[in-house]
Amino acid sequence: MRKPQPDRYHHGNLVEALIAATIDIVEERGVEHVSVREAARRAGVSPGAPFRHFATKTALMTAVGEQAMDRLKAAVDAALQATLDQAPLARLEALGSAYLQWALRNPTHFQIISSRSLIDIAASESIRTANAAIRAVMVGLLEEARRDGALAPDLDIAQTVLVTRAFGYGLARMAIDGHFGEWHTAEPPADAVPKALRLFMGLLKAKPS
Template sequence: MTTRVGKKPAAPRKRAYHHGDLRQALVDATLKLIATEDVGAVSLREVARRAGVTAAAPYHHFRDKDALLAAVAEEGYRALNQRMDESLSSIRAPRTDNQLRALARCYVRFAVEHPAHYRVMFRQEWGDEEKYASLHAEGMRAYGRLQELAKETTGGKVDMDTLAFTVWAWVHGLASLWNEGPLRKKTRSDSIEPLLERSVELFVGWVMPK
């Protein structure tokens, strides 16, 4: 087979997106960008470039960068909620100690396995409940489980929200310190699992002493 001398090779064709695919492709490109750089590197133009679409294409789905990041955060909460549902479904009530273990493991493992989602799920921008209604709903669904568990655990003897805040701060801090590096350095481990199990048993023993 011969080709004409000097003829330029055909430019690669941009991926053709079917209806509904572009939005997810932009979210996926954002996650990859956050994983390799950071949230500060995200812009609609850069995400479009990485997704292989025109600079104007993201505006069909997202009004600005915050709207795109909100979609990433909402996807994270939705995935976390699904994992919590699956984990709790195998535990018979009223074993609140096992429910607490399950929720703690789900939260920390999700954060470690999906650090790009985790970085954007708790941004201050999402405090506008009206502007980010669906994101707020998914976030409250996750937090609501902690509230329900705290209520069952204390039997009204301890302030429900205080206990829920404490549990949240524990798992959030554990996951964040691991993802950012300090705990990996201190434990000299490539896996959070041994520390997670020891921490879970310690915390459950404190909250629910036998």
């Protein structure tokens, strides 16, 4: 028999309780077992209680995605604030490191925010705004590095943003999905990921004349 779920709900925090319950379901049973009613049961509220907040599973998963993005953005902002006195490419590396470290520490949140089949990006202004803000910072740092002569001169900024994003996302996805056992057995992902990031950043730098 299943152990009874603790009553998570306290007045005023139903949304937070439902999000926490959803994370538990994903981690224990997989995304396919998430439902608004099951989240309500785990949160200790009536089956109908969540529907004024989340009419569908997608709406509930999008709320988890918004929580994930808020936390990711906070990690990125902290890294950028801590490197205000550093060169633009060093700050870009700090941004990438914050993203990767957050993903490795929060694999469930990362998987949910990464999957456009689980969440409704068009319905979430907060996710779109945060994504746009991070992209704008990346563009700004690359443009500043170009003005300083630190960026390889043949790199197109827009393409470099795309490749940088793809690299970070792909590296995080490989680590979380367990691909390192096939492609890099020398060390665990926590050690290999920052070294890979450093290697990638070296490819963006202008070569000494």
